[in-house]
Amino acid sequence: MGIISRAFQGRPRDHDEKLPPGQYLVHDFPVLSAGPTPRVPLDRWEFAIDTPEGEVHRWSWEEFQALPQETPTVDLHCVTKWSKFGTEWKGVSLDVLMEDVESAAEYALAYSYGGYTTNLPLEDLLDGKAWIVHEFDGEELAPAHGGPARLLVPHLYLWKSAKWVKGIRLLNDDWPGFWETAGYHNYGDPWREQRYQGD
Amino acid sequence: MIKRLTWRVATVTEIRQETPTARTLVFDVPGWPGHLPGQHVDVKLTADDGYSAQRSYSIANGDDGERVELTVQQVGDGEVSPYLTEVLEVGDQIELRGPVGGWFVWRPHSSPPVLLIGGGSGIVPLMAMIRSRGKSDTPFRLLYSLRDPGQLYYAGELEKVMAGVEVAYLYTRTAPPDAGRAPGRIRAADLVAYGWPPETAPDVFVCGPTGFVEAAADLLTELGHDPAKIKTERFGPTGG
Numbered sequence: 131m132g133i134i135s136r137a138f139q140g141r142p143r144d145h146d147e148k149l150p151p152g153q154y155l156v157h158d159f160p161v162l163s164a165g166p167t168p169r170v171p172l173d174r175w176e177f178a179i180d181t182p183e184g185e186v187h188r189w190s191w192e193e194f195q196a197l198p199q200e201t202p203t204v205d206l207h208c209v210t211k212w213s214k215f216g217t218e219w220k221g222v223s224l225d226v227l228m229e230d231v232e233s234a235a236e237y238a239l240a241y242s243y244g245g246y247t248t249n250l251p252l253e254d255l256l257d258g259k260a261w262i263v264h265e266f267d268g269e270e271l272a273p274a275h276g277g278p279a280r281l282l283v284p285h286l287y288l289w290k291s292a293k294w295v296k297g298i299r300l301l302n303d304d305w306p307g308f309w310e311t312a313g314y315h316n317y318g319d320p321w322r323e324q325r326y327q328g329d
Numbered sequence: 330m331i332k333r334l335t336w337r338v339a340t341v342t343e344i345r346q347e348t349p350t351a352r353t354l355v356f357d358v359p360g361w362p363g364h365l366p367g368q369h370v371d372v373k374l375t376a377d378d379g380y381s382a383q384r385s386y387s388i389a390n391g392d393d394g395e396r397v398e399l400t401v402q403q404v405g406d407g408e409v410s411p412y413l414t415e416v417l418e419v420g421d422q423i424e425l426r427g428p429v430g431g432w433f434v435w436r437p438h439s440s441p442p443v444l445l446i447g448g449g450s451g452i453v454p455l456m457a458m459i460r461s462r463g464k465s466d467t468p469f470r471l472l473y474s475l476r477d478p479g480q481l482y483y484a485g486e487l488e489k490v491m492a493g494v495e496v497a498y499l500y501t502r503t504a505p506p507d508a509g510r511a512p513g514r515i516r517a518a519d520l521v522a523y524g525w526p527p528e529t530a531p532d533v534f535v536c537g538p539t540g541f542v543e544a545a546a547d548l549l550t551e552l553g554h555d556p557a558k559i560k561t562e563r564f565g566p567t568g569g
């Protein structure tokens with residue numbers, strides 16, 4: 131335990147097992163991004179997965195919409211300390227998108243319209259742990275929250291859930307992304323409070 | 330070797346009231362490694378039963394040894410900001426760690442003109458950039474959006490004429506009679522009148538409440554500024 135802050139009481143504690151250490155609960159949906167919000171017209175939208183072996187898989191907006199859709203309800207944890215419970219999304223599981231992808235790669239780099247990148251181990255995208263989502267709370271995803279479509283990887287801090295996602299590059303080696311090269315943790319597990327490098 | 334960001338004990342050495350609801354806290358932080366203008370710290374408060382709350386605050390001063398200054402705006406029903414703005418006294422100790430953030434920073438050697446756009450407490454990291462400018466000949470322009478003249482932070486310092494730094498105040502509700510601009514939220518005309526034209530390829534820093542940052546960044550890209558040159562920091566969910 132750290133030093134005691136004189137006369138600090140804090141909020142009444144309702145100890146919540148769903149809240150990772152150092153996080154607090156919000157009911158609105160804060161926005162965090164490093165630059166302006168890109169606007170991506172749907173007729174020019176494309177999502178791609180490519181592999182170090184040279185395979186490329188691409189989906190137009192119509193092709194992406196025609197894939198089997200899921201409606202995950204998940205808790206979100208942002209490294210700036212807020213968490214939001216029970217958010218409802220609609221989108222395509224990465225398991226579906228990866229179905230025909232053959233590769234020995236172990237890492238992934240998600241990249242976005244606007245130039246954002248974030249890295250994660252490939253296994254964190256598989257087995258029902260990640261989606262490309264295009265609806266939030268029954269409405270099409272607003273640009274400020276990553277629309278037309280964003281990656282959703284709720285078991286990691288939210289900066290891993292790349293907004294305005296454009297594709298996923300599979301890699302044999304780990305390539306740190308945008309925040310990961312700016313001092314944030316390479317993996318970002320909220321339950322182990324991996325906020326910054328060395329945590 | 331990865332550097333660990335450790336929690337450090339920070340002692341309040343001075344407090345300056347900026348407005349009725351915001352104040353600057355000056356801390357002495359033994360072992361502080363130094364910082365770049367634009368970076369922030371995480372502050373941790375701990376209650377006597379071990380419960381703790383953490384929030385982020387931008388650093389307001391330029392790199393200055395073991396001295397770290399924060400300016401905190403009280404948020405009505407908040408958990409941490411009312412404590413920092415009303416309870417904390419000179420001599421008290423809290424914990425903080427940092428500096429955090431290697432993106433929203435101005436590196437004093439960089440040469441293009443600099444455009445700073447702040448809303449409310451979003452002025453804080455921008456002030457650190459102005460204070461770090463020193464004798465550099467990079468020209469700065471600051472657009473400072475605030476509700477009314479009573480909300481002005483760093484009044485004495487900003488009003489002193491600083492060679493190479495032009496300041497425009499954008500009052501959203503009530504402007505002083507000599508303002509020369511009708512009160513209102515930031516508009517494209519403000520960026521044309523008080524900013525740098527896109528052709529000069531300025532480094533742009535936008536900071537403040539989310540709605541303000543979204544509006545300003547959208548206007549900038551519509552005017553033709555390169556999105557890659559616009560760095561943003563969003564402080565919170567609401568506000569104007």
Ligand SMILES: Cc1cc2nc3c(=O)[nH]c(=O)nc-3n(C[C@H](O)[C@H](O)[C@H](O)COP(=O)(O)OP(=O)(O)OC[C@H]3O[C@@H](n4cnc5c(N)ncnc54)[C@H](O)[C@@H]3O)c2cc1C
Binds near residue numbers: 387404411563
């Ligand atoms: C990188 C970064 C830098 C920051 N720098 C500064 C700074 O220099 N100075 C500063 O004063 N603040 C700064 N903030 C905001 C700060 O971290 C806290 O969010 C703020 O002080 C409110 O905390 P709280 O515990 O008092 O309120 P909470 O207990 O977190 O919230 C109470 C209520 O206020 C609302 N709320 C929370 N934050 C805000 C806000 N910013 N504006 C309006 N309503 C809000 C919440 O939705 C909630 O309803 C920064 C935030 C970030 C992410």
